[in-house]
Amino acid sequence: MNRVYKEILNQLNLGVIVFDEHCQLLYVNHFIRDNHKQTVGLGQSLFTQFPELPEAWFRKRVESVIMFHNTSFTQWQYRPHLLNLMETRPITGTHELMYQNASLIYLGHYDARELICLVIQDATQTALTQMKLAKTLNKLNQEHKQLHTLNQQLKEAQSQLVQNEKMAAVGQLAAGVAHEINNPMSFIKSNIECLQHYTQRLVEMGHYLESLLQKQEDQQIIVSLMRQKEALDIEQIEEELPELINETLDGAKRIQDITGSLRDFSRLDSSEWQLADIHEGLESTLKIVNHEIKYTVNEIVKDFGKLPKIYCLPSQLNQVFLNLLVNASHAIDKDGKIIIETRFLEDSNQITIRITDNGAGIPKTILSKIFDPFFTTKEIGTGTGLGLSISYGIIQAHQGSIEVNSTIDQGTSFLITLPINPPISTSLSDQSL
Amino acid sequence: MTDTSMHPEVPIEVDELRKDALQEIFNISMGQAADSLACLVKDRVYLSVPQMHWVEKSDVQDLKAAMKRVPKGIIICQPFSGYLKGEILVCYEQGADFTVIGESLAYTKEQVQKWQHELLLDITNILGGACLRGVADQLNIRLEFGAPNLIDRHSEVTTILLNSSSIWDKALVMEIGFSVQSMSMTSDILICMPEQYINKLFKCIDHLLE
Structure with a gap:
């Protein structure tokens, strides 16, 4: 056994x-x-x-x-x-x-x-099969995660695309409307100027008639004239008329300014490299964003140095200024102050534009990401996450640099450095010489 | 629930007598187990007096209420068979320190970290063996143990018992607290036996009582 x-x-x-x-x-x-x-x-x-x-x-x-x-x-x-x-x-x-x-x-x-x-x-067979299964499961999980992320990105990109499309449409519309408004505004303004002269002459004519009537003897007519003058409050009209017309004229001028700025800003007519005055670009951009930033920003300090004209794409630089100014206003809750400094660095033949706000500041953890495309801290649909990345691209195209400095609760400062003659244009002009 | 008789046909006094005897058998076993465990791990071992619960699956919520505490954490089960058949469930809660007990089983500090699950499987095996060996000896029956298995990492013991697809209906659950001085935490042992083996268990006890 x-x-x-x-x-x-x-x-x-x-x-x-x-x-x-x-x-x-x-x-x-x-x-x-x-x-x-x-x-x-x-x-x-x-x-x-x-x-x-x-x-x-x-x-x-x-x-x-x-x-x-x-x-x-x-x-x-x-x-x-x-x-x-x-x-x-x-x-x-x-x-x-x-x-x-x-x-x-x-x-x-x-x-x-x-x-x-x-x-x-x-247990070799079981072990190998199980390990293979675990590996596959792991891979599947990872792929699932990736898909999920991609899906999320796609969703975000879609909403941003919609937003971009909307913004582009609004921009075009605004430029178109500006153009349309500009024409009638021109004749409204010239008509008001005409009216200003005509009313002045009419008032003078009235004064002349009055003095003529004063000279004749029929007191009855004089009394009746004075009564009528009083009844119609002519004296007050004479007093207020120039003021009214001046104000209207001023309003018309302002409308023309805004439409002009809108047109300048979008520069539909010129998207070519040209010598441009950065201060003009800043001023027209400020006019455009004024309605957006005036609620939170009390003070805009323009510390402009003496700048030479630089060779650039003005409408694109304006886009950068607009992004920075709007971002600055969004970082501010109230009592905001935005300082715009421009300087000419003669030694290096560069100019600098510094836009500083006293807003919330950017946390250190995300400071390195702010120029990434689609990075936004705003709610989906509110911010495109493209503003700063586009700005970065524009400045790069100008052979310049954009830097950011930020302190929480104290504010953020963007420093743009631009060459007066970007190397590309220099080489072009060399060739033409 | 604890008072519900599993055997309505048996006079209550007899039933009570059996339960008392069973409790006594377990108490003695726990004492012996604690001694041998202490000898093995060279530390003070504490095993609580077993709490007896008669559970119907539909009433696991009652068990939850009747239990001294409902632990949650790594749950290891070990089947036993022989004259009786059942499972031991041990729940190790987060935060217990197994360094000392691991060292006594020849695990280095790093190995305790790296092979914690194996260590817990081994501790479960030793615990189960220690607790039931005395019972088997007193009842003079044969008991064998299967390999312990990790069945969950973050669940309450009662959730495991409640699993609707499991095959038991009524069971005897003995709740025992286990701690080693160095572990700085109590773990919970549930010895569970389905209804059909309770009769056999009582037969042994009747034999002892005679």
Whole structure:
């Protein structure tokens, strides 16, 4: 019968090792012998035969198994190769070592020895399949995450596109309307100027008639004239008329200014490189944004230096000024102050434009991102996240630089440096010379 | 719920007697287990007096109310079979320090961190063995243990019991608190046995009472 048991043990698709409480090897079955790299000798220490086995840990386990007469387990996830047994498939296998689940079983007390059995189960297939699954799942999760992010970006980009389209349409409309208003405004203004002269002459005519009537003797006529004059409040009319006309004229002039600025700003007519006065651009931009920033900004300080004209795309630079000014006003809650400084750096043949606000400031964590396309701190649909990135692109195209300095609760300062003659244009003019 | 008899046909006095005996058997086992555990981990081990709960799955909420506390964390289960059949659920809450107990099982500090799950599986195995070995010895029955498994990392024990697709209806749940002085936290052991094995359990107890 003993032979039958031995045969069963040897035919088992499990590794069986029996040893005593001192970890002295008493028996190993064929599975262990066949799959272990070295020949296994009985009577020796388990740890000389299997040096890969962590001794202190294993002895502790043996101790606990003997103490509690129970079975202890290890799993391939934590101890993939408890013993250096080789993978059973030398041809189709992809791993050298076998993944194992193991049980440490207390057998009992025989011949003054505690006997313990270590049973090794080949878990290679399960382990490899599970690891592959986990890897695939991980990849899927990552792809899912990426897709989610892309989707989000797409949504944002879409809403920004809509917003951009809207802005472009509004801009075109504004320029068109400005143009349309400009024509009638021109004749309204010249008509008012005409009216100013005519009414002046009419008043003079009245005075002349009055003085003529004063000279004749019929008091009746004089009294009736005075009464009529009083009834019609002519004296007050004479007093207020020039003022009324002046005010109207002033209003008309202002409308013309705004429409002019709008036209200048969009420069639909000129998108070519040209010599331009930066101060003119700043002034026209200020007029455009005035309605947007006047609610929060009390004071705009224009600290303008003496600047030469620079070779640039004026409408694009205006776009930059507009973005910076509008951003500045958005950073301000109330009692805002915006300082615009311009300087000419003769040594380097550059000009600088610094726009400083006393608003909320930009947190350090996002300071490096503000020029990134689609980065916005405003709600979706409110900010395009493109303003500063477009500005950055424009300044780059001018071979200039834009820098930002910000302190929380104190404000933000943008410094634009522009060459008077960008290298591109210099080379162009060289060629033409 | 704790008072509900599982066996309406048995006179209440007998039922009470059995429960008292069962409680006593568990108390003795816990004492022995605590001693052997202390010997193994070389630290003071505390095992609370087991609280007996008779639970119907539809009333797991009642168990929640009846339990001393409902732990939440890493949950490891270990099946046992033999004359009786059931499962041990151990819940290790976040924040317990296993360094000392790990060292006593020959895990270095780094290994305790790196192989915490394996260590917890081993602790569960030892705990389960320690707690039930005494019961098996007193009842003179055979019990074998399966490999412990990690079944959840962030759940309440009762959520696991409540799983609607699980196959039990009524069960005996013994609630035991376990702590080692160095662990600075109590873990919770639930020894659960489904209804069909309670009869066998009581048969053993009746035999003892005779």
